[in-house]
Amino acid sequence: MSSKPRVAFFDFACCEGCQLAVLRLGETLFELLEHVEVVNWREVMTGASDDYDIAFCEGSIRWQKDIERIQKIRETADILVSLGTCATIGCHNAIRNDWPLDTLRQTVYGDPTFPAGIITARPITAVVDVDYQTLGCPVSAPEFVKVFKAILTRQKYDPPNSPVCVECKLNDYPCVYEKNQVCLGPLTRCGCNAICTRYGDACRGCRGLVDGANLEGAVRALGADGAGRHPIMERVISAHGLSEADILEMFGTYNTWPKAERKDYQYED
Amino acid sequence: MQPQKHILAFDDLPILLRQWLRSKAVIGPLARQDQPGFYYFDWIDPADADVERLAERLASGYVTTTIPPKKAFFPTRETLFNFAAAGPVVPKNEEHQEPFLLIGVHPCDLAALSLLDTAYAHPPADGPWRKRRSPATVVGIDCLPDQYCFCTSMETSGSRDACDLFLTPITSGFLAEIYSEKGKDLLRGIRTEPAQPRDIQEGEEFLHKKEAAITLSLQAGSEEFAEILDTVDLTEVWEQTAQRCYSCGSCNTTCPTCFCFDVEDTLDTNLTSGRRYRSWGSCQLLEFTLLAGGANTRGERRQRVAHRWYRKFLYLYKQFGHSFCTGCGRCSRACTADINIVDVSNDLIKRAKEKR
Numbered sequence: 090m091s092s093k094p095r096v097a098f099f100d101f102a103c104c105e106g107c108q109l110a111v112l113r114l115g116e117t118l119f120e121l122l123e124h125v126e127v128v129n130w131r132e133v134m135t136g137a138s139d140d141y142d143i144a145f146c147e148g149s150i151r152w153q154k155d156i157e158r159i160q161k162i163r164e165t166a167d168i169l170v171s172l173g174t175c176a177t178i179g180c181h182n183a184i185r186n187d188w189p190l191d192t193l194r195q196t197v198y199g200d201p202t203f204p205a206g207i208i209t210a211r212p213i214t215a216v217v218d219v220d221y222q223t224l225g226c227p228v229s230a231p232e233f234v235k236v237f238k239a240i241l242t243r244q245k246y247d248p249p250n251s252p253v254c255v256e257c258k259l260n261d262y263p264c265v266y267e268k269n270q271v272c273l274g275p276l277t278r279c280g281c282n283a284i285c286t287r288y289g290d291a292c293r294g295c296r297g298l299v300d301g302a303n304l305e306g307a308v309r310a311l312g313a314d315g316a317g318r319h320p321i322m323e324r325v326i327s328a329h330g331l332s333e334a335d336i337l338e339m340f341g342t343y344n345t346w347p348k349a350e351r352k353d354y355q356y357e358d
Numbered sequence: 359m360q361p362q363k364h365i366l367a368f369d370d371l372p373i374l375l376r377q378w379l380r381s382k383a384v385i386g387p388l389a390r391q392d393q394p395g396f397y398y399f400d401w402i403d404p405a406d407a408d409v410e411r412l413a414e415r416l417a418s419g420y421v422t423t424t425i426p427p428k429k430a431f432f433p434t435r436e437t438l439f440n441f442a443a444a445g446p447v448v449p450k451n452e453e454h455q456e457p458f459l460l461i462g463v464h465p466c467d468l469a470a471l472s473l474l475d476t477a478y479a480h481p482p483a484d485g486p487w488r489k490r491r492s493p494a495t496v497v498g499i500d501c502l503p504d505q506y507c508f509c510t511s512m513e514t515s516g517s518r519d520a521c522d523l524f525l526t527p528i529t530s531g532f533l534a535e536i537y538s539e540k541g542k543d544l545l546r547g548i549r550t551e552p553a554q555p556r557d558i559q560e561g562e563e564f565l566h567k568k569e570a571a572i573t574l575s576l577q578a579g580s581e582e583f584a585e586i587l588d589t590v591d592l593t594e595v596w597e598q599t600a601q602r603c604y605s606c607g608s609c610n611t612t613c614p615t616c617f618c619f620d621v622e623d624t625l626d627t628n629l630t631s632g633r634r635y636r637s638w639g640s641c642q643l644l645e646f647t648l649l650a651g652g653a654n655t656r657g658e659r660r661q662r663v664a665h666r667w668y669r670k671f672l673y674l675y676k677q678f679g680h681s682f683c684t685g686c687g688r689c690s691r692a693c694t695a696d697i698n699i700v701d702v703s704n705d706l707i708k709r710a711k712e713k714r
Contacts, residue, residue: 120627238625251643254606254694259434259638261425263396264608264692275604275694289392301644303604303659306695310602319602319696 094241097129097141098172099162101148101155102182102210106227107173108132108147114230121234124241141165143240147172149182150216153206163217168240170221171213173228178297179346180226182210186345212346221246226295226343229281249280252299253292257283265291271325271336276302295343311336361518361535362542364550365557368531371413374548378459379404382495385430386412386461387420399427399462416462417527419502422686426467426614428474430460431490435637438486438621442631457493459544464501465517466509466686470614471496472519476678477617486636495540498524500564503572506687508700510569511576514684526561533561574700578707580671580681587672590710592664599702600660602695607640609666609689609699615682616640641665667706 098108111118112133128138144166150156163169174180185193186209194203213219221236223229232248239246253274257264260283265272273294274286285292298304311333312318318326326332366374378384383401389411390396397420402412425434441447463471475491478484498521509515518524522541525532533553536542553561578586586592610616618639625632639646642662647655656662674682683699690698 117627123627124629234627235624238627238629241629242625250645251640252604252606254604254608255611255640255643258425258608258611258692261398261400261423261429261434263390263393263424264694266694267396267691268393272694275606275608299644301605301659303602303695306602306604310695 093124093126094142095128095138095140096125096143096145097127097138097162097166098132099129099144099146099158100131101146101159101176101213102151103148103173103175103180105132105147107175107223107225110225110227110230111145111172111233114234117230117234121237139165143168143170145170145172146213146219147176149175149179149210149212151182151185151208151210153208156208156216159213159216168220169217170223170236170240171219172223172233174224174226174295174297174343176213177219177222177224178214178344179210179212180295180343183212183346184341185210210346215346222248224248224278224296225281229284231282232280248278248296250300251279252302253277253279253281253283253286253296255279256281257286257292260287262286266325269325271331271339273340276304276307276340293342294340297344361524361537363553363558363561364534364536364545365530365553366525366532366534366545366548366550368413368417368527370548370550371416371532372409374544375407375409375412375461377547378461378544379407379409383456383458384461385427385458387415387423389415389420395421397421397423398425399423399429399460416499416525417532419500419527420462421504422464422501422688422691424688424692425612426470426686426688427460427463428467428470428614430458431471431487431494432474432617432619432638435635436486438634438636440631440633441623444630455489455493457495458490459495459497461497461499463496463498463521464686465498466507466512466514466684467614468496468498468519468521468524469512469514469517469684470686472517473615473678473680473682473684474617475520476680477615477674477682480678495523495544496521497541497544500524500526500568503568504687504691505573506691506698507572507685508574508576508687509685510572511574511700512580512681512683512685515569515572516565517684526564528557528560528564530557533557574687574698576700576707577704580675583681583703583707584672584675586707586710587668590706590713592706592709593660595702595706595709596660596664599697600658600663602697603642603659603663604695605642605644605659605662606694607642608692608694609697610640610642611638612688612692614684614686614688615670618646641669667703671703 128141144162171177191201195201223232223236236246256279270291272291274292277292277294278296278299310319310322385401387397388400478487522538523544524535619636620639621636623634670683671681
């Protein structure tokens, strides 16, 4: 009988890319696995045990039955970790909350009366308490390692609380704004080591809002408060033929759930 | 010190660069392959260095880099020491450092290196900085300003601080000013002619032309500005600036004179050994002044914004007799909210004058 902590991985509504990001750790994963016994991980092993100490949960909650399942996991695990943006702040799944339920049923199931326990899509963190949070779409593999080590050494882990700009600059990447592109880096929590700007893309905000993000300043920069746009945003917007709505939509890709801060859910079946 | 001045033929720079790359590790401005028109300082691989291209870039006045060349002596992230759960901690910071060559440094960044030499020599002196800085050789080069430069206001446009050799492109080649034995050694093996009065005059004209092309200027000298910050209530400017600021830290992380850092421990995956490392810090970040117990002495954005000005133009001016700003304009260029350090400073100066 092993005395190592037993680890399980679970997924809810998601692409399971976070689990793949963990698998892609390669040798580091084997080093981490020295300290634990994996007892449940559908994506990589046959057999499954319902007796585990640490649960990593990926994905969003979007059915009534998901709530029951995550509550069961919460009861079983000593330590529950939300894995990635879907599980922590809702991610793409929450975009559907902006659509009428009938339209969703028609589009997805071809039947506007499709019966199901469909509820407002929400992150795991909105349903149960979690002990550790990891962010990213997919989760940042180096951050996963940090969290894993923190769990094993019984330490707290706080996600970094600086905008992506910090990691972007420390890597000496030219500012995305200088390339006349919209970037959500100034508002988004870092911890990804600016991987998107490294490859020439802009930050799309997958790690969610940084604490104390200056949203009022962003609204003013976009000119959405009627005060006139900021010159740099004017330049960015005109260079790409974008509208404020386009930018807000880009912002909403990952941040729809926290934007609304829904306490009462829009629909429940 | 009066420098010796020589003329180095344009064609000889590639030869020299090859020579330098053979004898030492060299860090210099490289062009981004992925993003044309952008440059960054990095180690130059002698095996695939395109020295003709590099010489051309130096001669034509490459555009400033995102982060300054201070990273040669103060890496964005460096290991301070390793530790094990059992056994003593072994400090690493006094280990031997191979001498290296930093090339292509613009005058504002030379001035910044000199300011950092002063700050980091202040007791307790910074070991990792000294370890890399003392054996290094620095080659400066003159530049062309962009729309964010205001070096003339900070009196750094003609700075030759902290450099061993300085190059200015003129008609007959590079005007090479030698400031140290190390600088003299760099020209060994190449035939240079002593500079004639007309060459020296042309060098001065280059500087004057550069200064004339600079569009931004501070409306107060360093001493007056320090006094204004020290004595006038400027809360409204801090509040207005803070409404725009994202606290993204881009101003600090691109600044050539910021020297704050963050220290963090990481455990290896064996959970029994680890490393302590430091990385560049930023006083604009929410957690910079977060204390144990959760108190934050600069939790408000306007407090952090104000601190940047006080630090650069007042506290360090009082401590060292210089503003810790060299007018490189990187913070204004990098600001994601388009906050320009000169505009805000002039607003402060204007309001202070009105209040008096």
